[in-house]
Amino acid sequence: MTFRFKGNPPSRRQFLTGAAAIGAGAVAATTARAAGDPLITEPQYWAQGLGEGVDATPYGLPIEYESDVVRRNVDWLTADTISSINFTPIHALDGTITPQGCAFERHHSGAIELTKEDYRLMINGLVDTPLVFTYGDLERFPRENHVYFCECAANTGMEWAGAQLNGAQFTHGMIHNMEYTGVPLRTLLEEAGYQTTGKWVYVEGADASGNGRSIPMDKALDDVLVAFKANGEALRMEHGYPVRLVVPGWEGNMWVKWLRRIEVADAPVESREETSKYTDTLANGISRKWTWEMDAKSVVTSPSPQSPITHGPGPLVITGLAWSGRGAIKRVDVSKDGGKTWETARLAKPGERMALSRFYLDTEWDGTEMLLQSRAMDETGYVQPTKAQLREVRGLNSIYHNNCIQTWWVKPDGEAENVEVS
Amino acid sequence: MTFRFKGNPPSRRQFLTGAAAIGAGAVAATTARAAGDPLITEPQYWAQGLGEGVDATPYGLPIEYESDVVRRNVDWLTADTISSINFTPIHALDGTITPQGCAFERHHSGAIELTKEDYRLMINGLVDTPLVFTYGDLERFPRENHVYFCECAANTGMEWAGAQLNGAQFTHGMIHNMEYTGVPLRTLLEEAGYQTTGKWVYVEGADASGNGRSIPMDKALDDVLVAFKANGEALRMEHGYPVRLVVPGWEGNMWVKWLRRIEVADAPVESREETSKYTDTLANGISRKWTWEMDAKSVVTSPSPQSPITHGPGPLVITGLAWSGRGAIKRVDVSKDGGKTWETARLAKPGERMALSRFYLDTEWDGTEMLLQSRAMDETGYVQPTKAQLREVRGLNSIYHNNCIQTWWVKPDGEAENVEVS
Numbered sequence: 001m002t003f004r005f006k007g008n009p010p011s012r013r014q015f016l017t018g019a020a021a022i023g024a025g026a027v028a029a030t031t032a033r034a035a036g037d038p039l040i041t042e043p044q045y046w047a048q049g050l051g052e053g054v055d056a057t058p059y060g061l062p063i064e065y066e067s068d069v070v071r072r073n074v075d076w077l078t079a080d081t082i083s084s085i086n087f088t089p090i091h092a093l094d095g096t097i098t099p100q101g102c103a104f105e106r107h108h109s110g111a112i113e114l115t116k117e118d119y120r121l122m123i124n125g126l127v128d129t130p131l132v133f134t135y136g137d138l139e140r141f142p143r144e145n146h147v148y149f150c151e152c153a154a155n156t157g158m159e160w161a162g163a164q165l166n167g168a169q170f171t172h173g174m175i176h177n178m179e180y181t182g183v184p185l186r187t188l189l190e191e192a193g194y195q196t197t198g199k200w201v202y203v204e205g206a207d208a209s210g211n212g213r214s215i216p217m218d219k220a221l222d223d224v225l226v227a228f229k230a231n232g233e234a235l236r237m238e239h240g241y242p243v244r245l246v247v248p249g250w251e252g253n254m255w256v257k258w259l260r261r262i263e264v265a266d267a268p269v270e271s272r273e274e275t276s277k278y279t280d281t282l283a284n285g286i287s288r289k290w291t292w293e294m295d296a297k298s299v300v301t302s303p304s305p306q307s308p309i310t311h312g313p314g315p316l317v318i319t320g321l322a323w324s325g326r327g328a329i330k331r332v333d334v335s336k337d338g339g340k341t342w343e344t345a346r347l348a349k350p351g352e353r354m355a356l357s358r359f360y361l362d363t364e365w366d367g368t369e370m371l372l373q374s375r376a377m378d379e380t381g382y383v384q385p386t387k388a389q390l391r392e393v394r395g396l397n398s399i400y401h402n403n404c405i406q407t408w409w410v411k412p413d414g415e416a417e418n419v420e421v422s
Numbered sequence: 423m424t425f426r427f428k429g430n431p432p433s434r435r436q437f438l439t440g441a442a443a444i445g446a447g448a449v450a451a452t453t454a455r456a457a458g459d460p461l462i463t464e465p466q467y468w469a470q471g472l473g474e475g476v477d478a479t480p481y482g483l484p485i486e487y488e489s490d491v492v493r494r495n496v497d498w499l500t501a502d503t504i505s506s507i508n509f510t511p512i513h514a515l516d517g518t519i520t521p522q523g524c525a526f527e528r529h530h531s532g533a534i535e536l537t538k539e540d541y542r543l544m545i546n547g548l549v550d551t552p553l554v555f556t557y558g559d560l561e562r563f564p565r566e567n568h569v570y571f572c573e574c575a576a577n578t579g580m581e582w583a584g585a586q587l588n589g590a591q592f593t594h595g596m597i598h599n600m601e602y603t604g605v606p607l608r609t610l611l612e613e614a615g616y617q618t619t620g621k622w623v624y625v626e627g628a629d630a631s632g633n634g635r636s637i638p639m640d641k642a643l644d645d646v647l648v649a650f651k652a653n654g655e656a657l658r659m660e661h662g663y664p665v666r667l668v669v670p671g672w673e674g675n676m677w678v679k680w681l682r683r684i685e686v687a688d689a690p691v692e693s694r695e696e697t698s699k700y701t702d703t704l705a706n707g708i709s710r711k712w713t714w715e716m717d718a719k720s721v722v723t724s725p726s727p728q729s730p731i732t733h734g735p736g737p738l739v740i741t742g743l744a745w746s747g748r749g750a751i752k753r754v755d756v757s758k759d760g761g762k763t764w765e766t767a768r769l770a771k772p773g774e775r776m777a778l779s780r781f782y783l784d785t786e787w788d789g790t791e792m793l794l795q796s797r798a799m800d801e802t803g804y805v806q807p808t809k810a811q812l813r814e815v816r817g818l819n820s821i822y823h824n825n826c827i828q829t830w831w832v833k834p835d836g837e838a839e840n841v842e843v844s
Contacts, residue, residue: 037542037554039540039542040542040544040554044540044628046534046535046536046540046628046629046680047534047628047629047630047632048630049630050504050531050532050630051504051529051531051532051533051534051535051629051630052504052529052532052533052659052660053502053503053504053506053529053532053533054493054495054503054506054507054508054527054528054529055495055503055508056503056533056660057493057660058492058493058494058508059483059484059491059492059493059523059524060493060522060523060524060525060658060659060660061481061483061523061658062481062655062656062658063535063656063658063659063663065537065538065663066655066656069481069655069656070480070481071476071479071480071481071482072480073476073477080475081475081476081477081478082472082473082474082475084475084476085476086476086477086480092655093651093654093655094565094567094603094651094654095567095601095602095603095651095653095654096567096601096654097519097600097601097653097654098654099521099522099653099654099655100482100521101481101482101483101523102481102482102655103482105476106476107473107474107475107476109472109473110472110473110474110475111473111474111475111478112468112469112473113468113473113485114468115487116487118461118466118468120459120461120462122462132459132462136732136733139739140733140736140737140738140739141737141739141784142739142768142782142784143516143739143741143770143782144770145516145517145518145770145771145780178519179517179518179519180517181516181517206466206468206469207468207469207473208469208470208471208472208473210469229515229516229517231517231519231521231653232515232516232517232518232519232520232521233484233488233491233514233515233521233524234484234485234488234491236482236483236484236485237474237482237485238474238478238479238482241485241487258468310558311558311562314562315562315563316562317561317562317563317564317565319565346564348565348566348567349567358567360564360565362563362564
């Protein structure tokens with residue numbers, strides 16, 4: 001009996017736009033490999049002995065071969081690592097859930113260690129009854145579960161002036177997507193009896209930075225969660241253990257970690273984090289503020305600079321992520337020629353509000369270079385802009401809220417580079 | 423300014439069935455604690471210094487205070503840990519996603535280490551073209567994403583003869599729920615050209631046990647996945663890295679890990695794992711076979727023996743998990759009196775096919791003992807049976823497929839025990 005890897009199956013032909021003959025030629029190489037493959041013809045050592053028992057890893061970690069799938073920081077980006085960022089390895093992930101272990105971190109004075117026993121949450125200001133909650137108190141209120149993305153406003157911020165960082169992890173990795181369990185902030189504000197003069201809440205963390213932010217009361221009463229679990233288990237220390245704020249669709253800086261106080265106020269505080277930072281300086285030198293929502297955005301995660309094509313021409317899965325802070329993703333298009341022509345990608349499932357969508361374009365690669373792009377559309381009808389369109393409106397001075405279309409130059413050898421197309 | 427923890431908010435009253443006066447009395451204790459609480463009145467050390475930088479944990483683990491939220495095995499359950507099981511700490515989790523790090527393991531000859539480079543998957547038997555796929559080949563086929571539960575057929579198996587193990591982790595923890603990314607098995611069978619005489623597939627793993635199982639072709643062509651990612655990242659070694667089978671709704675033993683071969687056949691193999699094991703011996707000594715689907719089931723995860731009530735009377739969140747291998751969960755009822763009276767719980771979101779549902783009963787505890795039970799109903803109309811009903815049909819000789827209603831005796835001090843009610 002001989003084995004061979006056949007060409008394109010009938011069920012795949014609908015996806016294929018390229019030359020089937022090239023595809024068939026490429027997979028023929030696999031045929032030759034399989035025929036005399038000692039991994040098929042010889043007994044293998046892993047089938048001849050015993051493996052690890054069920055007491056080996058009470059809490060498991062990824063296998064050693066995946067040791068490159070980790071958060072990474074960029075040395076030159078910040079003066080130190082205490083007030084800095086690292087990046088989710090989105091180039092190596094699939095699906096939509098981000099494991100906590102490799103979900104990006106952003107700190108303003110480092111990740112602090114705080115026990116549940118020492119945890120307190122105060123609600124004060126324009127309320128009938130100022131309150132202090134222990135962790136145990138919070139567990140006694142009705143909980144909700146929601147999957148939401150959290151994106152740092154500075155994600156892709158280095159790219160305003162041109163292609164800088166070579167890899168989706170670095171250009172787009174200030175994002176994660178988890179299933180949160182928590183108590184609606186509305187419930188706690190009702191518990192305290194918020195007053196009608198209270199139009200804002202000011203939220204702050206228990207770390208040295210405080211990281212205070214003002215949130216309009218409408219949002220606070222809508223979908224904000226006081227969360228204590230992510231992907232089923234306790235928040236990690238670096239994500240705000242034991243309690244953080246979840247502000248769906250809005251910039252990550254407002255998702256205050258180690259949440260310690262919520263003050264109901266009649267006006268915003270105009271704190272450092274919403275004036276000198278997290279505002280968008282335009283071409284004329286004026287800075288926009290209150291740009292909370294994360295606009296629709298997408299990126300091809302593979303192929304990409306850290307995830308090159310490792311096979312020849314033929315069937316190729318192009319995949320990536322899309323999201324919008326204003327609702328659900330409705331459609332993602334992919335271009336192989338730098339935006340001249342577009343194909344509609346397949347969403348793995350219908351878009352969900354303020355959550356990552358995974359898209360796939362099952363295609364045929366002819367082995368020539370590609371200028372790969374993706375373009376997201378959300379349920380409001382908004383379409384992700386090109387870098388040129390965004391610069392026209394915003395100039396070159398911004399740091400935050402860069403949601404422009406990303407381009408990867410994929411070369412005939414399968415390697416990819418971060419480039420700009422004009 | 424003084425702080426106090428107020429009684430039941432208006433928005434919660436709809437959930438409360440007990441005595442509001444007792445609830446208000448209980449939370450008054452929180453008032454006193456908050457008023458002179460040094461955690462409120464004094465500066466805290468964690469707000470006065472710097473925390474950990476973003477380069478501290480490239481791949482993060484849970485904070486040290488959560489070190490009890492781990493998989494655990496039971497020494498006396500099996501002769502050794504190589505062919506054994508450990509249990510997901512479901513008593514401490516919330517939401518529905520199970521992190522890979524604490525998702526249960528079941529091995530028949532231990533967890534093996536296999537690289538992507540050494541990985542091969544053969545499809546042979548009644549096919550037009552026997553095929554061998556490398557890991558890289560699999561990545562070139564269209565992928566899907568689905569959240570599914572995986573439950574060992576032996577979950578709750580120790581409970582047939584009476585209440586044995588004290589804790590939801592041990593009675594119901596042979597289950598996990600993850601978002602899988604993989605290629606539909608149908609696609610690979612079509613690639614090989616399965617023949618119409620092929621009514622079954624026989625699947626086996628690359629470990630020493632092989633763990634071969636026969637699956638009807640209808641199921642193989644329906645929703646079975648050849649999966650390589652879970653919760654976004656590579657499978658863990660102990661879950662079959664780099665490739666495992668995902669057989670939605672069917673017993674975990676069929677979810678073959680380190681998947682190495684799929685043989686298309688005209689009849690089942692009647693292997694050890696589907697004759698002497700994973701069959702259900704009835705009262706008359708006859709063993710049922712081909713009991714693949716996991717029937718509707720549920721369990722209260724908190725309060726439970728490992729998650730006692732740590733506060734006095736008043737507001738209490740009762741929560742748990744429900745699932746069905748035959749479709750989506752439609753409703754879960756909770757009883758506090760051992761099944762005499764029932765209240766309908768709140769599902770965190772509408773049930774999804776072959777995935778865990780989280781339920782909550784937001785209630786008021788009067789401080790007296792409870793016999794806590796939950797009862798799941800699925801979209802087929804099936805209702806989870808009592809232990810007595812199940813024994814009537816199945817006798818006491820079975821090990822697998824025990825989906826009966828579980829009872830926790832919650833005592834006035836908040837501690838809970840695994841008990842039976844007649």
